[in-house]
Amino acid sequence: MQLMSVTDILMSIHYILSPMSSSEVKQRPPPARPPPSFPPGPTPLTATLSLSLLSRHSTPPLGLLWAQPSLPHEKAAKVGWSPLKLIKLEETELNGRSNQSVVSEFIFLGLCDSWELQAFLLVIFSSLYLITILGNIFIVLLITADLHLHCPMYFLLANLSFIDLCLSSVTTPKMITDFLKANKSISFGSCMCQIFFGHFFGGCEMVLLVSMAYDRYMAICKPLHYSSIMNTQMCIRLVMTSWTIGFVHSISQLAIIIQLPFCGPRELDSFFCDIPLVIKLACMDTYILEMLINADSGVLATICFILLLISYSYILLTLCHQSKDGASKALSTCTAHITVVVLFFGPCIFIYLFPLNITWVDKFLAVFYAAITPLLNPVIYTLRNKEIRNAIKRL
Template identity: 45%
Template sequence: MEGGNQSGVSEFILLGLSDEPEQQRLLFFLFLLMYLITGLGNLLIMMAIISDPHLHTPMYFFLSNLSLADICFTSTTIPKMLNNHISKNRTIPYAGCLTQVFFFILFGGIDSFLLTSMAYDRYVAICAPLHYNTIMTPKVCVLLVLVSWSWAITNSLTHTVLLTRLSFCGHNQIPHFFCDLSPFLKLACSDTYINDLMVYTVGAPTVFLPFIGILISYAHIFMAVMKISSVIGKQKVFSTCASHLTVVCLFYGTVIGVYFSPTSTHIAQQDIAATVLYTVVTPMLNPFIYSLRNKDMKGALRMLIIRKLGFTL
């Protein structure tokens, strides 16, 4: 991939989140803690779903895939950031930067489509419960996940390959804690028109099409819930939807704000803060929001810990 960089720039400098030593130490321990919680929480979710036959349903199948994607998503950026704090070396090779861009876009795209698949699963369960088993078959679930991966890989590969045709003329400081596409493009001294065009023609559908699918699913869910006479039944459905919608708003709201709002309105620190929300905070909260409030998941986690560690809860 280095063949497209004709400027001689062999590495970039990640400026990180702060230049203050005390803030850097605080951020190091904070991000390390969030990374460990994210990894442990999502790993436990995956193990509980695999080990409990009662959780071998479409909803938990999508959840296990989301947990895997979230572990990979955070592993793309946080370990490098933590290593930079320890080594005091903020540089990242040109090829390493391209690799980070590729995997960041890849797992972000997979997250986007999996959230939509989970919304569709809830739509079928609530709006067509009698046909749920015939619609959400294992074949359909696997197909939805394969489509998620295929689209995400195509999108990520497109942006990464186009980056290799750009030249970089000396300025190599990235005002971020990882190689994100938007600040990376701003360093190029060659024309980025095609790259910017692909962000809106290839990248935008990866965000907006799933988001629209979620909105349509919840519009039908809302109309179905309004027909339920039981107040308790309505509250139960709305409670489940509220958890998913919280993550959807957090994820899509920050992604759209960072990548698809007018560049004139962008402030670097605000963009970084928004990026932290969907790259670090959301993957950390997902196990709690989707699973730990669920009685079936609590039971599966309890049995998993008892079997594996010999603990009693």
């Protein structure tokens, strides 16, 4: 605190000791108090941070209360705040901004709280995951080894099985191991990886299902042109297109969510990281971002679903005009494809396009999408496809 000068002290003593009449005492105003002088130099941030020591003193030095000349005292006067309260408020806001992005992990609440039920689910999902892995690997190896299955339809089917193998491995192993833990946590980086690979393989499968529908459309509706159109190069282009679209879709989703500030809540009422749940934990208004992300996922799912409906509508109309034997064989193949499409797109529609916001329904759809659908593909194509069954017999 700056000391008064000698001149100011002498003037004050002269004013006190000088004789005045009673009228002069009434009329003479008190001397104007000079405004406090501030030490030069402190920036707003430095002064504000230095005043954080005030909270540790029962009687803080008076000079420190006014050490920040740049504080908005007019704003404080309007709401009745003292400078000390305003300084403490600014200090709290600075600390709040500096503590953003402190969330280094998320906590899963899981499917249930009962240990007995979790032990039962551990056995169930471990068995399903093992069947999924072995079934999809078996289909890939079978199609690769059997020369009778070296055709476009089974080439695409082998890629579908590989994608299902990868898709189930994104979330299911973590879910199974969490059944054995009380603290079901996942690091921030691992959560972002789940989001990226989940949408990557999911987007790939959507486009690949459209490619398989196109293959069936060419085989049934334009059989004379099938061999010339669906050649090896065309099949490779269709597969590469599905992987490219899946990557672009996934990286666009990740680029939005990875920049969000996460500073407080970290509990996810699920068993894996997905954008609709993670984005709600951000320390900001995410309404516009939620609309943008849902539009991104919704556009891809809607376009693929419409293309599938158009393709299979043409196929079914064409089958009505074919002979009974040929129509029966083609219908059997298309039925397997349509079943896979419905089982895959059904959960996606209610998770991203029309969310129900009912906890147990959301968890059921998430389990079905992540763990059940990759299992159904090898089961459906093995049981309903005659050529696959014949290839198994030839082993």
